Every structure is written in structure tokens, then in C-alpha cells.
Amino acid sequence: MICLAIERGVAPEQLAKALAVDISSVRRKIGLLDGICPEAIDLLKDRQFSPELSRALRKMKPMRQVECVELMNSVNNLSVPYAEALLVATPENQLIAGRKPAKLAGLSAEQMSLMEREMGNLQVQYKLVEQTYGQDVLNLVIAKGFLSKLMENEAVRRFISKYQPDLVAEFEAIIATLALDQPHVSERVQASSK
Numbered sequence: 001m002i003c004l005a006i007e008r009g010v011a012p013e014q015l016a017k018a019l020a021v022d023i024s025s026v027r028r029k030i031g032l033l034d035g036i037c038p039e040a041i042d043l044l045k046d047r048q049f050s051p052e053l054s055r056a057l058r059k060m061k062p063m064r065q066v067e068c069v070e071l072m073n074s075v076n077n078l079s080v081p082y083a084e085a086l087l088v089a090t091p092e093n094q095l096i097a098g099r100k101p102a103k104l105a106g107l108s109a110e111q112m113s114l115m116e117r118e119m120g121n122l123q124v125q126y127k128l129v130e131q132t133y134g135q136d137v138l139n140l141v142i143a144k145g146f147l148s149k150l151m152e153n154e155a156v157r158r159f160i161s162k163y164q165p166d167l168v169a170e171f172e173a174i175i176a177t178l179a180l181d182q183p184h185v186s187e188r189v190q191a192s193s194k
């Protein structure tokens with residue numbers, strides 16, 4: 001809104017006075033998105049974040065900016081420490097030339113390299129889980145309905161109780177599930193996907 005007002009001819013000093021803020025704050029907000037690619041800006045447009053987040057993103061190439069903003073949005077964490085951790089874990093070839101991030105204190109080059117690889121692996125795994133989550137929930141709902149109908153049949157219930165008694169408790173736990181985030185179900189879903 002500040003940029004739009006300035007584009008329409010309102011002086012930054014007038015804005016600062018109207019908003020009851022320091023002029024330096026208005027000037028910082030004017031340049032908040034300078035150096036951020038349009039795709040990343042679009043992902044951030046409805047979110048509140050610290051101006052320091054932009055500082056970290058500016059040091060990355062556009063594709064990495066988008067990747068990091070998507071990751072931050074998906075875990076609902078737009079904090080500066082998280083952005084800086086992503087920056088430090090960013091491979092050099094995805095950074096703007098000459099803008100190498102400071103190393104974290106106490107980490108060797110080997111540990112940094114390992115952290116970069118692990119961050120890359122985590123991002124790939126997270127995207128895979130994100131892609132299959134809807135299908136997994138649908139499968140759980142279908143399985144829950146099927147098991148519910150199955151266990152309502154007394155003959156089937158007696159048979160399972162006689163020959164596979166441990167399954168009765170498992171089936172009942174699944175049937176009693178209200179959401180995928182309940183511990184006993186999410187652990188089973190994760191175990192079955194391995």
C-alpha cells in the first residue's frame with residue numbers, strides 16, 4: 001500500500017506523518033521487495049513478515065527464493081532465523097555472486113556441506129509427502145469406512161477375534177480415528193508408507 005501511495009504521488013514524508021511512523025521506516029518499506037523475484041513476491045503478498053526476511057532472500061537466486069518461500073509458507077514459518085538457516089544451507093551455485101552467507105559459528109566446511117545436502121533431501125521428501133497427502137487422507141477415509149462396515153458384521157468380527165485377535169484392536173483404533181493427525185494413526189500411516 002505504501003508503494004502504491006507513493007506511485008500515486010504521495011510524498012514519503014506525508015505518509016510517515018499520516019501513519020505516525022518514522023520516515024526511515026517508510027523508506028525501508030518502499031525497498032522491502034527490491035531484489036525479490038515476482039514469483040516469490042506473489043507467494044508473500046498476503047503474509048506478514050519481517051523486513052529482515054527480504055534481506056536473506058535477496059542473497060539467493062530467483063529460483064531458490066521461490067523454493068525457500070514455498071517451503072516457509074508450507075511449514076507456516078516466515079521467521080528470520082528460519083530464512084537465515086535456509087540461506088546458510090543454500091548451495092553456492094544458488095546464491096547471487098559475491099553474496100556468500102556467513103558460516104554458522106562452530107561448523108566446519110564438511111558440516112556445512114552435510115547440512116546443505118540434508119536440507120536438499122528434506123525439501124525433496126517434503127514435496128513428495130505434500131504431493132501424496134491428499135491421496136493418503138482419501139485412502140484412510142476409505143479404509144476407515146470399509147473397516148467400520150467389516151467390523152459391524154458379527155460373523156467377521158468373531159472370525160477375526162478368533163484367528164487374529166491383535167487386529168481387532170488395530171481396526172477399532174482406525175475406526176475411532178477422527179483425524180489423520182492423531183498419534184496412533186499418523187504413526188501407522190508413516191510406518192505403512194515405508
